[in-house]
Amino acid sequence: MxxxxxxxxxxxxxxxxxxxxxxxxxxxxxxxxxxxxxxxxxxxxxxxxxxxxxxxxxxxxxxxxxxxxxxxxxxxxxxxxxxxxxxxxxxxxxxxxRLAMNEPLTGPRRIPVAPEKPIHIPNLQKDRLGTFEFISWWEREKVQQAKVLVIGAGALGNEVIKNLALMGVGNIFIIDFDKIEAANLSRSVLFRESDNNRSKAEVVAARAKSINPEIHVQYLNADVTTGLGLGIIRRMDAIIGCLDNREARLAVNRFCYWMNKPWVDGAIQELLGLMRVFKPGEGACYECTLTEQALRDLSLRYSCQLLARQNVLLGKVPTTPTIASIIGGMQSQEALKLIHNMIVEPGKVVHFNGLTNVMHTTAYVPREDCESHWAYGEITELPARAERTSLQDLLRIARSDLGQQAVIELDQELVTSLECQSC
Ligand SMILES: [Zn+2]
Ligand SMILES: [Zn+2]
Missing domain, CATH: 1.10.10.10 (Winged helix-like DNA-binding domain superfamily/Winged helix DNA-binding domain)
Known part of the structure; x- marks a missing residue:
């Protein structure tokens, strides 16, 4: 005793x-x-x-x-x-x-073994995904057919894309507008010194394919706020945001809400990180988490002085490869759970503090007046492509289908001319 x-x-x-x-x-x-x-x-x-x-x-x-x-x-x-x-x-x-000021931590939830999962003995010599067969809930078909969009190919994006490729996620789409520079090499497992000045999206796509030649990988060199069509979001099972600024997060949040898709956000700084899942209609969305001040700052972003300042700071958030792999790992796991329709906790944030090794979860409060809360109704696909269809063509199609009163509403404004009053 x-x-x-x-x-x-x-x-x-x-x-x-x-x-x-x-x-x-x-x-x-x-x-x-x-x-x-x-x-x-x-x-x-x-x-x-x-x-x-x-x-x-x-x-x-x-x-x-x-x-x-x-x-x-x-x-x-x-x-x-x-x-x-x-x-x-x-x-x-x-x-x-824990004092009662925060909600209590929840322990690990045991996932019941799927009784319908057939017993299958994998050939570990030939089957790269073989060991996953031993995971009670893992479903090969779901993972191989999954479509996951990774937005941002920086420190977090590198980790996430590496994980998705290793796990055999069948279709990975990557978008990033940036080019590789030497300072990226300290936190980006998929970049090499010889990649200097190459497109991040292109390089990570190639490396993902070399990690796992059985998967499909596509990439886009573009800014997510302006260069990503909603049709891509619409075809995804999960979207993973590996971003470093609010504006891009807000854009991704709205796109996902409009298309009714779940997205997984991650953020890192020094040894601190956070990870959160947003699902339209379930708990708070990203915009719900922003303060009035933050929303005002966002609308200020377009002034010339602020843009110049931000360009200096852009991509200069100090991070370590260790926190990127912790948070990127968590994001990849949440995506794997979404692919399997497993329980996730949308509208909550998991904070990880690498200084104290403490992790805690907090729920955000959904905002009634949040501007992101809107979704498209039924969508009709046209046999037309964006690259070959002008706005005029589209209006003609709309008018012939819906009548001469039909108008086209755009989600973003089109700039027809530009003039600066202050500089
Ligand atoms: Zn919201
Ligand atoms: Zn100006």
């Missing part, structure tokens, strides 16, 4: 430990204000005197700071205070210590 020693911690130490653990696992966001004393006393079940003692100890350990007349704020966890935080948290880290 093994008997655990009784802990001699005081109540205040225990309370400080719980708060430190909460700070480590993100239940208490860094930089955010702590709940009012009354609420903390209730949540922790302690008196005001004990709470003050606990807060004092957190302050002495550089974990929180007091702002006069405002209250207590959680400090950033970094190398200067993480040891103290972990020491205080002691055995109190993990889901048990």
């Amino acid at each position: 093994k008997i655990q020693k009784i802990s001699h911690k005081t109540l205040a130490e225990t309370a400080a430990g719980k708060l430190a653990a909460s700070l480590l696992d993100g239940g208490l966001a860094q930089g955010s204000q702590l709940p009012p004393e009354r609420e903390l006393m209730n949540q922790l079940g302690i008196s005001r005197a004990t709470l003050r003692e606990a807060l004092k100890s957190l302050e002495e350990n550089q974990l929180i700071e007091s702002r006069p007349h405002v209250g207590w704020f959680a400090r950033k966890i970094d190398e200067t205070n993480i040891t103290q935080a972990k020491e205080l948290a002691g055995g109190d880290s993990g889901s048990q210590s």
Whole structure:
């Protein structure tokens, strides 16, 4: 028999430990204000005197700071205070210590073995996907017939495309407008030094094909906001966004909503990352997550000064190949689940903090007035191609089918002339 020693911690130490653990696992966001004393006393079940003692100890350990007349704020966890935080948290880290301010973490969900899945002994000498047969829910046909669009072939895109090719996803489509430069080589497994100045989309497409010659890979050298037809989105089973800016995410979000397709977003910076799945009509969409300020900034993006500044910063978000493979791996897995019609959690975000190795999930609140929430009705396909059909032709077809009053509404404005007033 093994008997655990009784802990001699005081109540205040225990309370400080719980708060430190909460700070480590993100239940208490860094930089955010702590709940009012009354609420903390209730949540922790302690008196005001004990709470003050606990807060004092957190302050002495550089974990929180007091702002006069405002209250207590959680400090950033970094190398200067993480040891103290972990020491205080002691055995109190993990889901048990979470305060009620966030929703609880959910544990892994066991997927039931599909009873209809026939027993098949793969030939591991000849069948590259053979070991996947041993996964209870894996369905070869679904994966081989799947169509997945990867938007962006940077650090995340490289990881995602590598994973999709390895998993044997049958049809991969890639879009990116960028060219390869030397600095990409530190975080992009599919690029080589000799690829300098080549198109990212073209190179990753070729490398995916060489990883797995059994799959189909197509690519497009274009900007997703202007160069991607909705017909491509419409034919996909899942879309994976490997983007580095809000404008592109917003465009992808709207395209996917209009075509009623799920998309998986990922974002990385230094050792931090997040991953989220959006499904039209199920929970919040990407636009729902944007603040009014962010939406205003987006409409400002088109001013010349801002564009110039952004070009300087473009692609300069500091990231590591390690966080790219963690988040890219999660995105690829979500896509695999979508292909299998498995349960995903749309409208929620998974945050991963590589400094503390803490992961937590939060649900976004859907917005009633969100402008992305709109979908096309029934779509009629025409035997016409965009490259050979002018707007005039299209209008002629529409009028002959629908009557002379028919008009064509465009999702994006067409520029017929351009003039700058300020520079
Ligand atoms: Zn929305
Ligand atoms: Zn200008």
